[in-house]
Amino acid sequence: PQLADRIAAGEVVERPASVLKELIENSLDAGARHIDVLIEGAGIELLEVQDDGIGIEAEDLPLALSRHATSKLYDDGELEQIHSFGFRGEALPAIASVARLEITSRAVGANAARHLRLAAGILEEDTPAARAPGTTVRVEDLFYNVPARRKFLKAPGTELGRIQKLWRQLALSAFPVDLRLQQGKRLLAQYPAALSEADQDARVAAILGEEFLRNALRFAQENNGWRLWGWLGLPSFNRPRADEQYFFVNGRAVQDAGLRHALRSAYADVLYQDRQPVAICYLELPSELVDVNVHPAKTEVRFREARQIHDFVRHTLAEIIADQAR
Ligand code: ADP
Ligand code: MG
DSSP states (O other): OOHHHHHHHHHHOSSHHHHHHHHHHHHHHTTOSEEEEEEETTTTSEEEEEEOSOOOOGGGHHHHTSTTOOSSOOSGGGGGSOOSSOOSSOHHHHHHHTSEEEEEEEOTTOSSEEEEEEETTEEEEEEEEOOOSEEEEEEESTTTTOHHHHHHSOOHHHHHHHHHHHHHHHHHHOTTSEEEEEETTEEEEEEOOOOSHHHHHHHHHHHHOHHHHHTEEEEEEEETTEEEEEEEEOTTTOOSOSTTEEEEETTEEEOOHHHHHHHHHHHHHHHOOOOOOOEEEEEEOOGGGEEOTTSTTOOOOEETTHHHHHHHHHHHHHHHHHHHHO
16 A cells, blocks of 8 residues: 555545545536435444446556545546546545455446455455446445554544535435435435426425425525526525535535625525525526635635625525525
8 A cells, every 4th residue: 555545645534424424526527317325333343335337347446545546537637627526536445455445346348247355455356347337435444454543543423424414415416316325224314316396395394394395495596697596495494404404516615604694694695684594595606716726625615706795695595594584
């Protein structure tokens, strides 16, 4: 295992939820329509992601596990306009370097799958396998060879909570994908592909509760190629909690203090109340206004024209709330 992989692992692979995020984003990048996740315990024992995406050509499979081998970026200019989730080619090698990893993949159009098994980044098995087109990645014993990191993990309940939070974010950002999450023999969540607005509402209800959907306003506004849509909890429903706000920028879940501020201010502007609204907001902007290349885990963004974007969100939401209050 390369030292660089272990260092990268420190940035990308903090905990089971961050491993799962990378694996699921790879499946989404591969155009999967079905993603099945299996975990054991809180994901430290096992995380397995199966998809029906385009798969990986047999001769490319070892490459997918070597550092900076990404199939998703071709020249520097393209860093400006990243549409796929992955682009650094460091997640898989980083994960492989701190766990036991198995990958089985069959490319669309290939007649067989290839299977690799690694321990702490070292190849231990390389065999043909049978599988429908798509990819399965299995990560066992996370951090078994890095006891310091393993100790740093929180109690299983906390790690599981983070997986569930990540899962809700992914489910809200990938409506067209059929998603299943299983813990051992227990089905934790299953969301069928949601293509129509009614299906999307049903998924939102499954994730945030029927009560939220009954007390939420679905909205969509567009101005000059900037688009904002989603669901806003009505004031009667809102509670003083900040962890029920979901923001997506160009399809990615993000944590952004500016967006949280814009949302909260919009309510305060209209209703003179200072509460944390429950909301799901999708912001779609021209990609040159959004820099996602801030942190390897990609939950932070940097906006060009941050002030204007903040004000666009604040004023758009305030108008919607004012309309509703009338
Ligand atoms: P990145 O996503 O940044 O390219 P990763 O280390 O996450 O880097 O993955 C390396 C490469 O492996 C990807 O570029 C892709 O070609 C391939 N790959 C990984 N997971 C999958 C998957 N589920 N389906 C198809 N290809 C995959
Ligand atoms: Mg990736």
